[in-house]
Amino acid sequence: MAEKPDSSAACKECGGAGYVVEQVVGSPARARRCACQATCPRCGGSGYFMVTSGPGRVAQACDCRHLDQRIATFNAAAIPAAVARASFENFRPWSQSQSKARAACENFAHQVRSDRASRGVLLHGKPGCGKTHLLAASLRWLALEKGVSCRYVEFMLLLSDIRAGFGSNRGHMEILGPLANVPVLAIDELGKERGTEWERSMLDELISRRYNAGLTTIFATNYPRDPQPVPVPVGGKHHTASKEFQRDAEVLSLEERVGQRIYSRLNEMCDFVQLEGPDYRKDAEPGRGSFWR
Ligand SMILES: [Zn+2]
Ligand SMILES: [Zn+2]
Structure with missing residues (x-):
């Protein structure tokens, strides 16, 4: 030959x-x-090509x-245009936590198999520190290097699609179903939704189905793992800060955003990986690997 x-x-x-x-x-x-x-x-x-076999x-x-x-698998992943070319190689970390997050995602992507449950990763950190890039890079690796079927979804946009589906008589499972069954799903912007009862039930259904089926899910969220210190209003007294001060949504923890039940599932399904927010030094270039370099 x-x-x-x-x-x-x-x-x-x-x-x-x-x-x-x-x-x-x-x-x-x-x-x-x-x-x-x-x-x-x-x-x-x-x-096909011909090989010699016996006589x-x-x-x-x-x-x-x-x-x-693999190209078809990648094209079905619905990775958004802004991070279309995101890969592990073109992720340029400028903090130690970002390097660690990339290593965690690479490690995850290398060990995933479509025929058994794998622990996912949940990336948390402020906007602009590369979480979506790393989700996209993980899916790219899975699809193109391993041929594992995967999908990207931004949770808020998924909710809009489900709402739009009701108008055209499409049940929510028509939209949720394929995402509930794909071997690896990346859910971006977790917790950004308003947190209504209905929104939470959609998230709960998606996560529970994947959890019960032993399917792998990776997440990114802007919300921190632990509750953040509540800012005391100027001139305010400390003892009023805890309950009476209207907390800004940005300081809520992920658990407060998604509820205890979902949060507990996330802990079972994923390793939490923190990315330190950019400090916006002059050399920092948010959005690397996207259109917006
Ligand atoms: Zn060929
Ligand atoms: Zn070539």
Whole structure:
């Protein structure tokens, strides 16, 4: 059997990966076969090549078939355009906690298998510290490197879709169902919703179904794990701060935002990983890996 020609190693466009991810305004991330793989050097595009087996020759499936499947898996993940090209390699941490968060996500992505339950990660930290980038990078790795089916969803947008579905007589399970069953789901902006009874029941249903089925879920939230100190109003007295002072939603903890029951499930399903918010030094570049560099 001829050696597999190594024509992709020198490819400047894909660096040898065989695929290229495109970032198109207003549409989810899409990958395509790189031009260097337009005609597979091994099978000529047929998807099979012949190998000697005993006295005869048999057809064997070519690896490039996996490439197309993985590209299709990635394209079904619905990674938002803003982080379409986000990967572990182009995540540039500027704090130790961000380096640790990347390592935690990489470790997670490397050990996930679609046939058994894996502990997820829950990234928490202030906006702009790279949580969505790391969710997207994890999904990219899972889809393109491992062929594991996965989906990204921003929880608030999911709620809007469910509400819109009611108008066209679509039950909530029509929208929630595929997300409840996908092997790996990334839920972004957890806790940002208003926290009404209905919103909580939707979140509870999604998380409970995934929990019961042993499916892997990763999360990102702007809300801290522990309750934050309540700011004392100017001129206010300390003893009034705890109950009477109207707490700003931003200082609520994740547990207060999602409720005890869901919070307890999150603890069972995930390792919590904190990203320290950017300190906005002049060298910090929020939104790296997105359009907005
Ligand atoms: Zn290429
Ligand atoms: Zn091939």
